[in-house]
Amino acid sequence: MDEKESNKTLKSSLVDTKVKSVIPKNRSEVLKWNGWGYRDSKFKVTDQGMIRFTGNRYSIGETDLPFFTQWVQQVLNIDLTLRNVPREKFSSREIPLSRVSTNFLKILKEMKIDHTTDDHARLLRSHGQTLYDIYSLRYGKCFPRICDLVVWPANHNDVISIVELVNVHNIVIVPFGGGTNVSGAVSCPVNENRCIVSVDTSQMNRLLWLDESNLLVCFEAGVIGQDLERELNKRGYTCGHEPDSYEFSSLGGWVATRASGMKKNVYGNIEDLVIDAKMVTCKGVVEKNSKVPRMSSGPEFQQIVLGSEGTLGIITEVTLKIRPLPDCRVYDSVVFPDFESGVKCMREVARQRCQPVSIRLMDNTQFRFGQALRSVENTFGNLFDTFKKTYLTHVCGFRLESICVMTLLFEGKRSKVVTHRNCIAKIAMSFGGITAGERNGERGYMLTFVIAYIRDLALEYRVVAESFETSVSWDKTLSLCDNVKKTVANECNKLNIKYYLISCRVTQTYDSGCCVYFYFGFNWTGLDDPVSTYHHIETIARDSIMASGGSISHHHGVGKLRTHWYEKHMSKTVLSLYSASKKMLDPNNVFANGNLISFPLSKI
Numbered sequence: 001m002d003e004k005e006s007n008k009t010l011k012s013s014l015v016d017t018k019v020k021s022v023i024p025k026n027r028s029e030v031l032k033w034n035g036w037g038y039r040d041s042k043f044k045v046t047d048q049g050m051i052r053f054t055g056n057r058y059s060i061g062e063t064d065l066p067f068f069t070q071w072v073q074q075v076l077n078i079d080l081t082l083r084n085v086p087r088e089k090f091s092s093r094e095i096p097l098s099r100v101s102t103n104f105l106k107i108l109k110e111m112k113i114d115h116t117t118d119d120h121a122r123l124l125r126s127h128g129q130t131l132y133d134i135y136s137l138r139y140g141k142c143f144p145r146i147c148d149l150v151v152w153p154a155n156h157n158d159v160i161s162i163v164e165l166v167n168v169h170n171i172v173i174v175p176f177g178g179g180t181n182v183s184g185a186v187s188c189p190v191n192e193n194r195c196i197v198s199v200d201t202s203q204m205n206r207l208l209w210l211d212e213s214n215l216l217v218c219f220e221a222g223v224i225g226q227d228l229e230r231e232l233n234k235r236g237y238t239c240g241h242e243p244d245s246y247e248f249s250s251l252g253g254w255v256a257t258r259a260s261g262m263k264k265n266v267y268g269n270i271e272d273l274v275i276d277a278k279m280v281t282c283k284g285v286v287e288k289n290s291k292v293p294r295m296s297s298g299p300e301f302q303q304i305v306l307g308s309e310g311t312l313g314i315i316t317e318v319t320l321k322i323r324p325l326p327d328c329r330v331y332d333s334v335v336f337p338d339f340e341s342g343v344k345c346m347r348e349v350a351r352q353r354c355q356p357v358s359i360r361l362m363d364n365t366q367f368r369f370g371q372a373l374r375s376v377e378n379t380f381g382n383l384f385d386t387f388k389k390t391y392l393t394h395v396c397g398f399r400l401e402s403i404c405v406m407t408l409l410f411e412g413k414r415s416k417v418v419t420h421r422n423c424i425a426k427i428a429m430s431f432g433g434i435t436a437g438e439r440n441g442e443r444g445y446m447l448t449f450v451i452a453y454i455r456d457l458a459l460e461y462r463v464v465a466e467s468f469e470t471s472v473s474w475d476k477t478l479s480l481c482d483n484v485k486k487t488v489a490n491e492c493n494k495l496n497i498k499y500y501l502i503s504c505r506v507t508q509t510y511d512s513g514c515c516v517y518f519y520f521g522f523n524w525t526g527l528d529d530p531v532s533t534y535h536h537i538e539t540i541a542r543d544s545i546m547a548s549g550g551s552i553s554h555h556h557g558v559g560k561l562r563t564h565w566y567e568k569h570m571s572k573t574v575l576s577l578y579s580a581s582k583k584m585l586d587p588n589n590v591f592a593n594g595n596l597i598s599f600p601l602s603k604i
């Protein structure tokens with residue numbers, strides 16, 4: 001290496017920058033306290049009875065959505081004049097009192113560790129984004145148990161001090177990243193009598209170093225996805241990890257839940273991106289002592305950090321692979337006569353290993369739903385505009401009731417993207433697919449971020465909804481989708497639920513299978529307890545997933561919601577291995593958030 005090159009490495013290695021986050025320490029200044037996302041962004045019904053998306057953060061902002069308005073009325077039989085107004089906030093009387101001792105608070109003060117016992121700060125960090133969480137905040141009772149205290153470590157050393165301290169004082173720790181989990185992962189166990197501390201990692205978000213020679217970066221674990229990506233983009237790089245929640249979820253959360261981003265085909269899932277992750281446990285720090293790309297040195301015990309879900313320690317720093325920013329991004333889309341042709345095409349693309357950064361397939365219901373989310377001005381180029389509709393139905397012989405759409409995102413050098421696009425188009429054609437253009441592809445990806453806001457509107461009009469996902473081998477994909485849809489439909493019929501939606505999309509592909517993501521929602525008019533009913537049907541759907549060869553989760557993790565299946569589907573030896581690790585790393589069970597395994601470890 002010449003001197004100039006080595007100086008560059010040295011210079012780029014010493015970054016250590018505090019990142020100014022889009023999300024302030026007082027989260028509710030910018031984020032909703034009782035729903036998804038930014039406070040200024042939401043679906044609402046105007047005085048004219050039209051659904052509109054507010055704010056200008058997303059491209060469908062500040063426009064009327066007449067087709068969507070019609071769609072919700074027809075499919076879910078929603079009466080938009082009957083709004084179920086959510087509560088403004090809980091009174092202090094409704095929020096469980098903090099049980100922290102004054103002595104412990106005094107010690108934190110002496111140690112200069114930032115903390116609060118404020119009611120709303122504690123409440124905000126005691127839930128994720130499950131239907132139960134959000135429904136309870138808006139219409140139900142406050143959670144029976146919330147954390148007693150929030151602490152904000154400033155760095156790795158603060159975390160070491162906190163972990164030592166809670167062991168001495170027999171206090172429970174729940175690590176908190178972005179709070180976007182959909183598994184009950186940060187909720188406090190109801191029967192926990194010890195004091196519970198939420199360790200909010202958000203102030204631990206420095207870019208520690210960037211190694212341009214080896215394409216590595218090290219961030220503190222509290223950095224939020226969009227902040228991390230912005231800091232890298234400024235310097236000409238990307239990490240390419242883009243879960244649909246990346247605007248609000250944290251690096252530590254991604255590692256702790258084994259997250260998957262939509263661009264995993266090129267950049268990898270989080271486990272492919274992480275070179276090293278420091279985790280502070282009660283018995284010391286788990287970390288590697290070198291940042292090499294691969295090692296053959298016995299079982300990699302350090303992997304235990306991935307998917308640990310806050311049960312073993314606190315992740316403080318993560319070293320990730322990065323890539324130079326791509327020259328261009330190109331969207332595309334393909335229409336298929338039916339879901340089966342689409343799945344077969346995706347399977348062939350995976351077999352030839354020519355997936356672009358992202359490839360997704362929406363079923364007919366989701367396709368229609370996506371088309372409904374357009375404004376009047378935006379009709380041109382849409383698959384439902386008269387010309388295209390006529391072409392698809394009369395010329396190609398497609399039926400609007402069965403067509404589905406594959407959306408594609410390509411990144412890289414322009415010339416390569418062109419070749420890649422042609423290659424996919426050729427495969428798609430052999431399965432009866434017809435290219436539907438960039439615009440439909442781009443809309444598909446933009447809607448990914450906006451769809452998450454719909455549930456809050458739905459709740460206001462007596463619709464409960466949630467998503468659930470799985471991974472499955474290719475040979476079982478179609479039957480799994482079919483079985484789950486039928487199971488849900490049967491159960492809805494049994495329960496006399498007339499207006500519901502169950503739809504799916506294939507979101508990730510692998511050599512041997514894919515990830516399937518379901519949306520399910522129903523109009524609960526006439527039912528007493530919509531959340532329990534939802535939970536009951538989702539449980540039956542998950543049983544059907546497992547019986548159809550699917551997994552407990554592709555990326556949402558286990559949390560508390562899926563412990564039942566985790567315990568059933570892991571072998572006894574695996575459970576004993578986890579139990580032994582837990583007892584060794586956390587002998588006092590201070591990381592007692594109750595994720596993964598719900599029964600006492602002594603029973604294993």
Ligand SMILES: Cc1cc2nc3c(=O)[nH]c(=O)nc-3n(C[C@H](O)[C@H](O)[C@H](O)COP(=O)(O)OP(=O)(O)OC[C@H]3O[C@@H](n4cnc5c(N)ncnc54)[C@H](O)[C@@H]3O)c2cc1C
Pocket residue numbers: 128129174175176177178179180181182185186201221222242243244245248249250251252253254255256257258259260261262309310311313314315316452555556557593595
């Ligand atoms: C709209 C929406 C879209 C989503 N899309 C995706 C997606 O595309 N892909 C995907 O993988 N997931 C997705 N999720 C799920 C969720 O965003 C991920 O699980 C995410 O990784 C959670 O990160 P977080 O920072 O919000 O973690 P939190 O919700 O704060 O915590 C999740 C778990 O991780 C633990 N944890 C957090 N930080 C640390 C730390 N530093 N050390 C130790 N443990 C820690 C917590 O204790 C908890 O057990 C989505 C969720 C929503 C609501």
